Amino acid sequence: MSSEITDDILLDIHRRMVRIRTFEERAGKMMEDGKIPGALHLYVGQEAVASGVMVHLSDQDYITSTHRGHGHLIAKGGEFTYMFAELYGKATGYCKGKGGSMHISNLDLGMLGANGIVGGGPPIAMGAAFSCKFRKTSNVSISFFGDGASNEGAFHEAANMAALYKLPCVFVCENNGYGEYTPQANHQAIVDVADRAPGYGMPGVVVDGMDPIAVHEAAGEAIARAREGGGPTLLECKTYRYYDHVGVRGMGLSYRTDEEVEQWRLKDPIVNFEARLAEQGVLTPEAAEAVHEAARKDVDAGIEFAEASPNPDPAAVTEDVYA
Amino acid sequence: MAEPQPKPRELAYVAAIAEGVRTVMQEQPDAFVAGEDVAEAGGVYGYYNGILKEFGPERVFDTPISEEGIVGLGVGAAATGCRPIIDVMFMDFMGECMDEIANQLAKMRYMFGGRATLPVTILSMAGAGASLAAQHSQSLEAWICHLPGLKVVMACTPYDAKGLIISAARDDNPVIVVLNKMSLAMMGPVPEEPYTVPIGEANVVRGGSNYTIISFGRMVHEALAAATQLEELGIDAEVIDLRSLQPLDSAAVVASVRKTHRAMVVHEAVRFGGFGGEIAAQIQEQAFDYLDAPVARVGAPFSPVPFSPVLEANYVPNADRIVAEAKQQLGL
Numbered sequence: 001m002s003s004e005i006t007d008d009i010l011l012d013i014h015r016r017m018v019r020i021r022t023f024e025e026r027a028g029k030m031m032e033d034g035k036i037p038g039a040l041h042l043y044v045g046q047e048a049v050a051s052g053v054m055v056h057l058s059d060q061d062y063i064t065s066t067h068r069g070h071g072h073l074i075a076k077g078g079e080f081t082y083m084f085a086e087l088y089g090k091a092t093g094y095c096k097g098k099g100g101s102m103h104i105s106n107l108d109l110g111m112l113g114a115n116g117i118v119g120g121g122p123p124i125a126m127g128a129a130f131s132c133k134f135r136k137t138s139n140v141s142i143s144f145f146g147d148g149a150s151n152e153g154a155f156h157e158a159a160n161m162a163a164l165y166k167l168p169c170v171f172v173c174e175n176n177g178y179g180e181y182t183p184q185a186n187h188q189a190i191v192d193v194a195d196r197a198p199g200y201g202m203p204g205v206v207v208d209g210m211d212p213i214a215v216h217e218a219a220g221e222a223i224a225r226a227r228e229g230g231g232p233t234l235l236e237c238k239t240y241r242y243y244d245h246v247g248v249r250g251m252g253l254s255y256r257t258d259e260e261v262e263q264w265r266l267k268d269p270i271v272n273f274e275a276r277l278a279e280q281g282v283l284t285p286e287a288a289e290a291v292h293e294a295a296r297k298d299v300d301a302g303i304e305f306a307e308a309s310p311n312p313d314p315a316a317v318t319e320d321v322y323a
Numbered sequence: 324m325a326e327p328q329p330k331p332r333e334l335a336y337v338a339a340i341a342e343g344v345r346t347v348m349q350e351q352p353d354a355f356v357a358g359e360d361v362a363e364a365g366g367v368y369g370y371y372n373g374i375l376k377e378f379g380p381e382r383v384f385d386t387p388i389s390e391e392g393i394v395g396l397g398v399g400a401a402a403t404g405c406r407p408i409i410d411v412m413f414m415d416f417m418g419e420c421m422d423e424i425a426n427q428l429a430k431m432r433y434m435f436g437g438r439a440t441l442p443v444t445i446l447s448m449a450g451a452g453a454s455l456a457a458q459h460s461q462s463l464e465a466w467i468c469h470l471p472g473l474k475v476v477m478a479c480t481p482y483d484a485k486g487l488i489i490s491a492a493r494d495d496n497p498v499i500v501v502l503n504k505m506s507l508a509m510m511g512p513v514p515e516e517p518y519t520v521p522i523g524e525a526n527v528v529r530g531g532s533n534y535t536i537i538s539f540g541r542m543v544h545e546a547l548a549a550a551t552q553l554e555e556l557g558i559d560a561e562v563i564d565l566r567s568l569q570p571l572d573s574a575a576v577v578a579s580v581r582k583t584h585r586a587m588v589v590h591e592a593v594r595f596g597g598f599g600g601e602i603a604a605q606i607q608e609q610a611f612d613y614l615d616a617p618v619a620r621v622g623a624p625f626s627p628v629p630f631s632p633v634l635e636a637n638y639v640p641n642a643d644r645i646v647a648e649a650k651q652q653l654g655l
Contacts, residue, residue: 062399064399093436094435094438095434095438096436098433098436099436103435105439107439112402112403113431116426117422117427120426120427123391123392123396123399124399124427125399126392126395126399127395127396127398127400127402127403128399128400128403129399131399131403131405134381135353135404153391157389157392160387161387165384320432320436321433321471321472322432322474322496323442323494323495
């Protein structure tokens with residue numbers, strides 16, 4: 001499959017990764033500066049996963065996300081204006097300020113929400129996959145979740161049902177090595193979450209989640225199989241979050257070493273990808289910088305939009321509870 | 324001589340449920356039935372008998388014993404254009420799927436700023452009286468009435484069972500239809516054609532002038548029996564079947580209490596923290612000056628549902644308990 005990857009796709013993946021990184025760096029700063037209320041779970045470090053998967057999808061394909069959900073929405077086509085407005089809690093946000101970071105969503109883009117409940121998403125993704133099949137479409141549904149969520153019963157139930165019904169579903173485990181602050185070795189006895197796949201009757205694949213081409217290739221195979229009626233796949237992407245579970249500096253808990261973070265940063269998905277694309281003559285450093293600059297401008301415009309936007313009418317608190 | 328009226332068709336409660344489900348499946352091509360034992364077996368209570376044969380395995384299918392997965396399937400399918408009918412065999416099993424009910428199904432529309440629609444109908448069986456003990460007998464409506472975003476209805480007659488199921492499935496919100504296992508064989512008139520029982524409208528099932536009993540679910544029948552006994556004490560009780568707990572028809576309750584000046588709430592669930600407390604509170608908020616006595620509450624004692632028929636008979640409220648409580652309340 002990797003031989004089929006075109007320059008356009010490579011550049012598309014790069015652009016999505018840069019947009020995520022740029023958005024998240026600024027959003028984290030805004031939160032720590034007190035401009036954005038609540039808690040942000042930043043996606044920095046994991047960009048290759050969302051980008052490598054999402055480049056295969058259309059707006060009619062569905063995803064469910066996690067508490068670390070901005071990256072998924074950005075890679076799915078989310079606009080920075082409405083995203084920042086949502087993070088600010090403004091009336092113009094994707095969710096009119098009622099969801100915030102942990103529930104940011106856009107059904108028009110097939111994005112069925114970030115989710116504050118670890119393991120809340122897989123059953124919903126499985127349901128959306130059922131819907132794709134029931135309505136006789138060729139669309140797929142992707143469940144993003146973490147190594148922590150792989151220990152939730154909800155994941156197990158969803159995986160079993162998706163395999164049982166041969167649903168067009170891909171379970172993308174972003175194994176970043178930690179369930180909140182607990183290292184993987186302290187929360188499960190296995191190293192590869194994908195080892196569980198045969199127990200559900202589906203293929204399990206492990207890829208380097210810091211390598212967008214590896215993610216793209218494995219996701220492409222899994223998504224093609226799902227579209228063709230071959231059922232679900234458990235795709236585990238080994239990745240890492242650079243920042244804390246919440247925010248940038250977070251709560252300053254001593255659960256991992258600076259050395260460990262530095263080792264993972266050497267595998268940075270964007271830096272290494274840009275070097276590779278430069279070597280292949282696909283993207284010059286100048287062209288790469290132009291992508292970063294465009295993303296920064298979009299972030300500036302997004303923040304400007306959010307800050308200029310009205311707050312929700314306080315009376316809207318009880319609106320949108322029922323249809 | 325007037326023409327003799329043709330006797331209205333009578334159906335058992337279980338058959339009325341089945342007819343409601345069939346009606347929904349006929350009128351809504353995006354509807355499907357998913358749950359444990361609903362397809363091949365026709366449901367453990369039999370109200371899905373024939374549904375698989377009529378609508379086929381794509382629209383009626385058995386699930387693993389995975390309540391969180393089943394409700395999650397409903398959430399994901401509804402958010403993307405389907406109208407699922409989800410069976411949660413016993414209401415007691417809601418503990419297994421409470422995250423999908425409470426944190427996903429109930430809240431998704433609100434969290435998404437009104438940009439999601441979740442037309443999910445959940446059918447679930449409640450009620451004690453069959454010696455099924457603590458984990459297959461509960462009435463847990465208070466759990467789900469506390470969750471904004473859900474509608475909750477309870478059917479106490481065959482007529483209401485069919486009509487409420489059709490209303491629930493036509494509603495664009497998640498609706499949980501709470502059924503009662505002790506009523507399955509109960510007969511009652513049920514029109515053959517599709518009809519709805521409006522969600523959010525209480526039903527005055529017995530008119531009265533100087534006492535109001537507010538009830539829902541199977542306890543409505545005990546309240547009616549109690550009302551007959553209370554006649555001998557000079558009490559002319561009005562009996563209100565709420566039918567819909569969420570939304571709650573407060574206006575009907577308050578209007579009745581302002582007329583009768585004395586009220587009692589009766590439900591099968593544990594009294595402490597039960598839905599009756601909400602009704603009593605609303606009455607004192609909206610009709611305090613009309614009350615001649617404190618609002619009485621009858622419910623189950625503060626214990627799990629027991630197994631032994633002797634213990635269970637002492638657990639589930641009945642007409643005698645309602646009458647005794649009324650006497651105490653009124654100093655008779």
